[in-house]
Amino acid sequence: MSLRIQENGKAEREPAVKTDVKEEGRYLYCIVEARERVSLGKIGIEGEEVYTLPHKDICAVVHNCLAQPYRSDDHELIEAWVINHQKVVDTAWERWGVVLPLSFDTIVKGETADSTEQNLKTWLEHEYQNLKMKMEKVRERAEYGVQVFWDLRLAAQDLTETSPEIKKLDEEIKTKPRGLAYMYRQKLENLVKKGLETKADECFKDFYFRIREHAHDVRVEKIKNTEPGWQMILNLSCLVHKDKCRELGEELESINQIKGFSVRFTGPWPPYSFVGSA
């Protein structure tokens, strides 16, 4: 807001485009369980001052900005913004215990500073029950990322050795002339591919249910491949009670011990995947 006042104060000397009255905005980091308006200091994006806007016993954690999104072509800058966003959410999480995080670049708008604040308060009032319910869901819990990979070469090798159909075809190929062998190889590759998919599906189900045991809630995320040779076969976000994190870790360790499998376990994250909409 101080930025606005400065801009307006200098308005006469600024070019026309800068004197346009821009709408006020409040950049939203998260909703927390707190009652008072307090400052968290200049820890926001671009060093903005972060503070709480209360309604009853919940607060929005915000900074003042113009009602326009943060945009840039500079990837490093956006990355810094996103990391900064996360740091603010972490700070609030640590301080107040329960946090409903918002995604990057969520900005509440209004015509003036007062109306912007009022818009936000009205929204908090309107969504109060809903937000409180969400807070109960994530209380004492944190989000963890669980990804299981398998060694693709080892899995394929395993399949070739154990599937009679594939084994037979593999041996037949050796007796065929070159042209025909090529077609057979195509057939073999399709069989291996299909077999791997079935196997991956079985593993997914097995691991999913084992992991599900230790989590309050689980979201299935998209499979992504990042490491050559290792294929992701399961990607989950898990909402886990703080007392159950160790159990989950032990379960994951037992999966990690299986030959040809590797587990990635990240967190604790604020419950980004378990807050839904309001």
Added chain:
Amino acid sequence: MEPTRNCHATLVDLLDRVLDKGLIIHADIIISVAGIPLIGVNLRAAVAGVETMLQYGLMKDWDECIRSQETERRRALIATGSREAIAQTNLASV
């Protein structure tokens, strides 16, 4: 095993969450910009590498985009007449 949140090793996990998830507000008090998801996509491509983006949703979730990418790649290989390369591509995409 212990969960990790080392800043560099888990940057992609962080970006996935902060850019795509979190509480969604359905109210007209929120400024909306069509470009926002694009920032996310661009950024993630830069962080994880374009190849990774193209490999999203392997196995049963192969989407049209990936299929056509793969088809084009094979076509290009066929055009160059490299059969061995095609076979290898097939194996690599298994």
